[in-house]
Amino acid sequence: MSFVLNIFSSLFGEGSGSGGVTMxxxxxxxxxxxxxxxxxxxxxxxxxxSRSSIHAVVRCSEDKVVHDHSASVISRVMLPDDANPGGNxxxxxxxxxxxxxGWATATRYFxxxxxxxxxxxGLGRIExxxxxxxxxxxxxxxxxxxxxxxxxxxIEVTVKVVAENVITDTNRLTNTARLWYIVKEFxxxxxxxxxxxxxxxxxxxxxxxxxxxEKEAAQRYATHKKAIxxxxxxxxxxxxxxxxxxxxxxxxxxxxxxxxxxxxxVILKLMDTAAGVESVRHCxxxxxxxxxxxxxxxxxIFNGNLVELTAKPVFTSNxxxxxxxxxxxxDPRSFERTLAAHSIFTFVxxxxxxxxxxxxxxxxxxxNERIRFDRRKENYEKRKEExxxxxxxKQQ
Numbered sequence: 001m002s003f004v005l006n007i008f009s010s011l012f013g014e015g016s017g018s019g020g021v022t023m024x025x026x027x028x029x030x031x032x033x034x035x036x037x038x039x040x041x042x043x044x045x046x047x048x049x050s051r052s053s054i055h056a057v058v059r060c061s062e063d064k065v066v067h068d069h070s071a072s073v074i075s076r077v078m079l080p081d082d083a084n085p086g087g088n089x090x091x092x093x094x095x096x097x098x099x100x101x102g103w104a105t106a107t108r109y110f111x112x113x114x115x116x117x118x119x120x121x122g123l124g125r126i127e128x129x130x131x132x133x134x135x136x137x138x139x140x141x142x143x144x145x146x147x148x149x150x151x152x153x154x155i156e157v158t159v160k161v162v163a164e165n166v167i168t169d170t171n172r173l174t175n176t177a178r179l180w181y182i183v184k185e186f187x188x189x190x191x192x193x194x195x196x197x198x199x200x201x202x203x204x205x206x207x208x209x210x211x212x213x214e215k216e217a218a219q220r221y222a223t224h225k226k227a228i229x230x231x232x233x234x235x236x237x238x239x240x241x242x243x244x245x246x247x248x249x250x251x252x253x254x255x256x257x258x259x260x261x262x263x264x265x266v267i268l269k270l271m272d273t274a275a276g277v278e279s280v281r282h283c284x285x286x287x288x289x290x291x292x293x294x295x296x297x298x299x300x301i302f303n304g305n306l307v308e309l310t311a312k313p314v315f316t317s318n319x320x321x322x323x324x325x326x327x328x329x330x331d332p333r334s335f336e337r338t339l340a341a342h343s344i345f346t347f348v349x350x351x352x353x354x355x356x357x358x359x360x361x362x363x364x365x366x367x368n369e370r371i372r373f374d375r376r377k378e379n380y381e382k383r384k385e386e387x388x389x390x391x392x393x394k395q396q
Contacts, residue, residue, distance in 0.1 A: 026118050042335035063338040066314035070147035070206065072105040078137050080117055084276075084288070086350070089135040091276075091289035092269030094161060098177050099265030101145035101394070106181035109147045113204040119153065119183040123264035125346040126295035126343070127224055129177040133163070134288065140164040141174075148178075150206040154223065155181045157173060180224060186256060192302040195259065231294055243312030243326060244281070251305045262301040267341060268326060270309055271295070275323040278311035282321065284350040285357055290320055295343035306330035308337070314369070315376030316362040320348050328387055344376070 074097055104122035135141060142162045149156035161175035164393040184198045208214040247270055255266045272289055301307060302311040308328040315322040327341040349357040364370040 005132075014120040031305065043146070044222075053090060057391035060147075070105065070109050072108065072145050073142040074101045074141075074145075076141050078135060078139050078141055080137055083131065083137055086286050086288065086354070087137070088288070089137065089141075089219065090140075090272070091131060092272035093345060094131075094135065094141070094175055095268040095272055096263075096265030097141060097143050097291075098129065098145075098175065099179070099258070099268060100160050101143040101262065102159055102177075102179045102181065103264070105145040105147060105154045105157050106183065106186070109185045110201070111206045117201065118186040119201050120259065121181040121183050121317040122297075122300070124154065124182045124262065124297055125180045125228065126268075126292070127178040127180065127220075127227070128291065129175060130223065130291050131289050132212045133172055133174045135161075135163045135174045139245075139257060140166055140312050147206055149214075149221055152199045152219055153182060153203055155183070155203055155223075156217070156224075157181060169284055178220075186259065192260070195261065196300055226292060231296065243324065244278060245308065246277050246311050247307075247309040249302055249307045249309075250323045251301060251307055253303055256303045260303040262303070262305070262307075264297065267297075267301060268295070268308070271327060271341070271347065274309040274311045275325050275347065275358075277324050278313060279321060279345075279349075281364075282313050282316075283347075283357070283359060284347045285351070287347045287349050290346045290348045292343055292345045295341060297341045297342040299338050301327075301329045301340050304332055304334065307330055314344070314372045316359045317380055320346050320354050320380075321359045321362070323348050324372070326352055334364050 024360075031226070076097065078089050078190045082089050082093045102123050103123065107119065107200070110119045110121065127241075140163070142164060143159060144162070145157050147155055148158045157179045159175075159177040159179065160173065161177075162174045163174045164170070180330050182200045183203060184195070184200060187195065208217070249270055251262050251266075255264050272292070275292075276287060276289070306329075308330060309325060310328070311323050311325045313321055314324045323345045325345060326339060326342050328337050329340040330337050349359055364373045
């Protein structure tokens with residue numbers, strides 16, 4: 001019992017660090033064969049691990065401490081509840097944490113200025129998320145988010161995810177992402193119809209230390225705008241075709257912000273699950289998320305909405321496949337169905353030893369399917385060339 005009390009003291013006392021707490025719990029689990037203290041210590045461990053922290057980055061100099069309102073960090077232990085069927089951390093869980101860090105950073109950045117209104121950020125688009133390495137259960141996830149560019153009405157947030165093994169004291173970069181947020185006035189009691197009508201607020205300009213950084217960021221923004229235009233033209237000329245119905249989800253208060261608007265991270269996790277189901281259906285093997293790109297949120301999803309997700313394979317190479325996911329928001333009163341978000345997820349197939357397997361080829365049948373297949377093939381070849389260039393540059 002004394003060991004459990006010591007853990008409790010270190011766990012909830014002031015100044016306790018996550019690494020020290022974790023090691024204290026591990027010691028308690030192993031004392032006496034883990035029989036006496038194990039159950040109590042494990043319960044305390046789960047209580048500790050389920051609490052994620054979001055805080056601003058603090059920079060210290062010799063004479064002052066400065067809170068960087070353009071950056072945030074989330075840290076959380078990965079538990080068995082976060083696992084996918086293969087035993088690693090579910091890609092949707094990571095996407096949800098990425099959005100949480102991005103949302104906190106964009107909202108904090110806007111409100112640190114002397115604005116006339118209080119604003120809250122909303123995810124408008126994800127440019128791309130890369131899954132470099134898997135994250136494992138028991139690792140400590142650190143999600144760091146930084147504002148890296150602002151346009152008159154958009155905030156670009158760049159996110160990095162690092163997995164820390166607190167036992168071996170090692171760190172691995174697992175994910176990188178770039179997200180774009182807009183900001184609207186915070187109104188706690190507004191009805192959905194009123195929230196939809198709120199205009200985007202002007203965003204405080206981000207000051208750059210070096211002109212080269214600002215030029216590079218402006219080029220990214222121009223690419224971002226062009227990608228939105230190209231995607232819009234593709235859907236205008238070749239409308240979205242219905243995929244296979246995969247999931248239906250009722251949006252509950254626990255899925256929403258205080259305003260009643262669904263958290264983008266919740267929708268992202270559902271999208272990843274839907275894409276994964278369709279990938280398994282196509283490959284008949286274990287699959288994992290490799291990347292996702294061009295998630296665009298077209299309509300706001302609210303508490304009480306039904307969310308229907310459809311998924312459809314649009315491209316396959318020998319080692320990967322692209323799945324298009326569409327999210328429809330359904331008003332439970334009128335049952336009006338509106339396309340709320342869409343994206344492309346890339347998956348790879350793995351055997352029992354987690355080695356890549358060949359992907360069964362996809363045979364497009366309609367004109368729209370062939371056009372989408374060709375577009376994705378062009379993107380695939382382009383990414384392949386970029387990876388080869390980066391590899392050659394590292395070797396030089």
